[in-house]
């Protein structure tokens with residue numbers, strides 16, 4: 001037996017490991033299973049190139065709980081270690097790794113974004129164990145070795161009679177970590193970290209129906225049929241799928257396979273994804289993965305953190321911030337890359353060149369996929385638009401490259417259910433909706449019911465009205481206005497239609513200057529000035545007499561503030577709601593107001609008309625609405 005002291009400068013490293021890695025104790029299992037997987041894959045490689053005489057076979061990794069003995073076993077059939085290798089890799093190399101890790105992250109240990117992202121390896125076992133044993137037999141056939149360490153720098157190393165190739169790690173679970181002797185806890189951990197690892201992982205056994213057994217049906221004397229019960233057999237409970245869909249080539253997979261994998265990833269999700277994007281690149285970095293577009297609501301916040309990040313099929317995190325462009329964090333799926341540095345902070349990640357390349361590759365790939373979906377089946381794409389627009393619009397706002405590419409597939413639906421690309425929209429509206437200054441005005445609505453009368457007024461002029469209702473639409477409009485030449489967007493209820501798209505011809509007012517002054521004075525007496533800015537306009541005589549509008553600029557700034565961004569524009573959020581009241585001086589009703597006999601009658605007509613205008617904008621509520629209805633009944637008498 002060899003006794004020795006692990007060569008460390010810290011007197012006793014284990015309490016430190018425990019203390020600093022407190023929040024992430026559970027990762028020990030992932031680390032040990034990863035080591036077993038590495039050892040197995042290394043052996044596979046050696047046997048394939050003839051460097052090992054050992055028979056590779058069908059190796060698996062077994063996790064076993066010994067509740068009474070308070071032990072947890074992790075057993076692999078990988079290449080194993082000789083006593084010299086244990087001495088070298090465990091006593092010297094691994095330990096210096098652990099020591100270095102602690103040295104580096106002692107101060108930032110609170111940042112659990114760092115901890116748990118590898119680097120600690122074998123010694124993470126001491127986070128949960130008071131004593132650890134390694135019993136290992138090398139594939140070379142050398143005598144097996146038995147290493148024991150109780151958490152102090154002292155260890156023992158002696159020969160063992162282990163006959164079969166591979167390594168068994170035995171953790172004597174510490175009193176404060178007995179949760180790791182619970183089957184459910186281990187099962188949940190395996191499911192979280194090891195669900196897609198490349199070597200089968202056995203955790204206990206399970207009963208299944210024997211697939212080779214066909215139950216016989218017998219008929220008794222009375223003609224009654226009885227079928228034998230199914231025969232149950234006990235099989236290994238393999239907790240992982242060693243060949244998940246993303247590790248395969250897209251050509252090997254059918255649509256059904258992608259859907260199946262989605263269900264495997266999100267067993268609690270009953271809705272099917274809309275479509276998938278298979279990522280597969282090996283130069284200048286390695287990355288595979290499958291991203292899914294789920295059905296999306298207009299709520300942007302609740303759906304993040306669904307993309308899982310793996311490194312060589314080992315689960316790392318579901319926080320892919322910085323690696324996946326933000327707008328795509330609303331998607332689901334997996335990304336697997338050995339090239340993403342994991343034991344560094346998030347801010348470093350964002351500055352890392354390789355990571356930036358990965359992020360822009362993903363953006364490009366998503367844009368290409370969307371374009372091809374649009375080109376190959378436009379009808380289907382249009383049908384899905386409502387569910388995907390939030391991601392696309394958000395992407396257009398946040399990634400310039402995506403904005404450029406999205407021109408080919410971003411859609412602008414009309415209130416009549418037609419869908420235009422930007423180019424189509426431009427060509428369709430250019431002739432009719434260009435104003436006298438040569439600017440194209442694109443009209444839109446956000447609510448078909450509320451803005452019905454305004455939409456109708458625009459349509460009566462032959463204008464096209466878009467239906468734009470996602471929460472970030474004001475940001476998107478702002479972006480489009482600044483990137484496209486000579487266009488502006490106007491919501492249909494922003495002003496009277498003739499003011500939204502100003503043409504040369506002006507309608508002449510029927511009222512004299514004097515009558516207009518009288519009207520203006522009258523209106524100002526009745527209409528509360530803190531709520532409405534009165535504006536006299538000579539319009540078609542059959543257009544509405546009173547119209548309430550909200551200026552585009554003000555409304556948009558307020559909306560942008562509500563959905564974030566907008567820098568220091570907080571002032572808009574605090575501004576009271578103020579509307580324009582447009583009075584059509586050519587309307588017969590306005591003539592009637594001027595000619596009414598008494599001042600009382602004049603005021604009554606104004607109040608009634610104002611209330612009707614407010615009603616059509618959904619602004620008449622509460623007591624004012626009650627009074628309006630009362631007054632209207634009076635008029636009918």
Ligand SMILES: Nc1ncnc2c1ncn2[C@@H]1O[C@H](COP(=O)(O)OP(=O)(O)OP(=O)(O)O)[C@@H](O)[C@H]1O
Nearest residue numbers: 035036039080089090094118119120121122123167
């Ligand atoms: N189950 C095992 N079978 C064979 N060798 C092993 C096994 N576990 C550990 N080793 C050896 O011990 C070394 C140190 O392991 P450790 O987990 O500390 O670091 P690592 O696996 O090299 O890196 P990482 O920090 O990413 O885990 C390994 O590189 C390997 O040579």
